Structures are given as structure tokens and as C-alpha cells.
Amino acid sequence: MPKQTFFNLPEEKKATLIRAARKEFSRVPLNDALIANIVKEAGVSRGSFYQYFEDKDDLYFYLLDKNTEDRWAVFVSELKKHDGDLFAAMTGMFYSTLSLINEKDTRDFYSNMFLNMNYKIEKTFKHTVKLEEFNKQMSNVLPLIQIEDLHAANNEELFHMLQITMTIMIQALMLKFAQELSDEEVAKHFELQLKLVKRGFIK
Incomplete structure (x- = not known):
């Protein structure tokens, strides 16, 4: 599950992160997905990503x-x-x-x-x-x-x-x-x- 900091984000920023994640997981399977691509697409720092999710698996299974x-x-x-x-x-x-x-x-x-x-x-x-x-x-x-x-x-x-x-x-x-x-x-x-x-x- 995402961390509470993710749920505290404005809806627009949450939606931006989700769109970026779906784009990356559409490009390649979970094992090949890169957090670097997600944060770049979403316009957030890598440090911020880890404030929201434990890792890319955490984000992927949240989408599922x-x-x-x-x-x-x-x-x-x-x-x-x-x-x-x-x-x-x-x-x-x-x-x-x-x-x-x-x-x-x-x-x-x-x-x-x-x-x-x-x-x-x-x-x-x-x-x-x-x-x-x-x-x-x-x-x-x-x-x-x-x-x-x-x-x-x-x-x-x-x-x-x-x-x-x-x-x-x-x-x-x-x-x-x-x-x-x-x-x-x-x-x-x-x-x-x-x-x-x-x-x-x-x-």
C-alpha cells in the first residue's frame, strides 16, 4: 500500500503519478520498469517517490x-x-x-x-x-x-x-x-x- 504521504497529495499530483506509472508499466513488465522513468515523467524527485511508495512493486500492486x-x-x-x-x-x-x-x-x-x-x-x-x-x-x-x-x-x-x-x-x-x-x-x-x-x- 502507498504511504499516507501519497494519499495526502493533491488529487492532480496523485493522478500525474498514476499516469506516469501506467505509462512505464505499459512500456515494459514490472521487472523491467524503471523508477527513474516514472519520476521523470511525473516531474517529481526520486526522494519524493520513496516518500510515497516503498518501491516500484508497491506502486504496481496499488494500480492492480x-x-x-x-x-x-x-x-x-x-x-x-x-x-x-x-x-x-x-x-x-x-x-x-x-x-x-x-x-x-x-x-x-x-x-x-x-x-x-x-x-x-x-x-x-x-x-x-x-x-x-x-x-x-x-x-x-x-x-x-x-x-x-x-x-x-x-x-x-x-x-x-x-x-x-x-x-x-x-x-x-x-x-x-x-x-x-x-x-x-x-x-x-x-x-x-x-x-x-x-x-x-x-x-
Whole structure:
């Protein structure tokens, strides 16, 4: 998490830093990104950067956290739109995310993220949390999900259902960049896997 000094900055200066960071992380993956480029683009000193963030990883994962919050809001919106249908909501979030990563200003950022995915990045993007935290965070969302339509005996099973469906979405989006698939091919891959999970493997 950024230091409090970052949050105390004027909104315009925070936005400038974020734009500079996104530009650098769009240019190269996290491991190759340079703080020197970020501070130069943002017009701040290197010393100031370390007053705001521990290191470039701290800044990068802050950006991913903000992205995850936005994606979660989309998921909640899709749940409401589809009357609690988990699979319809996940499909809606998939297409929303697919549209987002196709935008000119975000495509390179997501390309670098998906092509250099590791456990920490995937965990952040999936918003993976412990079951105890999940129960707290889901307190406002659980009433939206039509749980009676799912074979979920409890919140733990629902937790894993969400993780599985989210993994299917992430893998499909990774394939888009790794194999340079078209949106149609990626959507077909995602929808087939989601359909198989929804139907179940056992006759």
C-alpha cells in the first residue's frame, strides 16, 4: 500500500503519478520498469517517490488493487442486472474486461501483466482473500447471488466457486495475449469452459 504521504497529495499530483506509472508499466513488465522513468515523467524527485511508495512493486500492486476494485464493482453491477445469476454475472464481467483491455490506453499495460503473470499478480487480479475476509467482504453481495440455484452447501463452497470461475476468465484473457487470439476465439474458449463447469463433469 502507498504511504499516507501519497494519499495526502493533491488529487492532480496523485493522478500525474498514476499516469506516469501506467505509462512505464505499459512500456515494459514490472521487472523491467524503471523508477527513474516514472519520476521523470511525473516531474517529481526520486526522494519524493520513496516518500510515497516503498518501491516500484508497491506502486504496481496499488494500480492492480484499484483495477480489482473497479472489476469487483462491475461484477456486483452484473449480479444486479442478471438477478443474481452467478454465471451470467461472470460472463458480463468477462466481456467488460475484454473491452477494457482492448482500449488503446490500457492494452499494453494488460499485455505486460498477463504475459508476465505470476502468483502474486494473479492473486491480486483475482482479489483472492482468506475465507474469513471473504465472508466479511461478501456480506453485502451474498444476498444478490441466487445461491439456491447453485450446489453450494455453504460460504466456503461458494468462495471456491467464485475462485474457479475467476480463474477461467483470467486464463482466457491470458491466452488472448499469449497466443494472439481474436476476441471471438477468446470468448469461445471462455464460454465453453464456463459452460462445462456449469453443467458439471459427471453424468
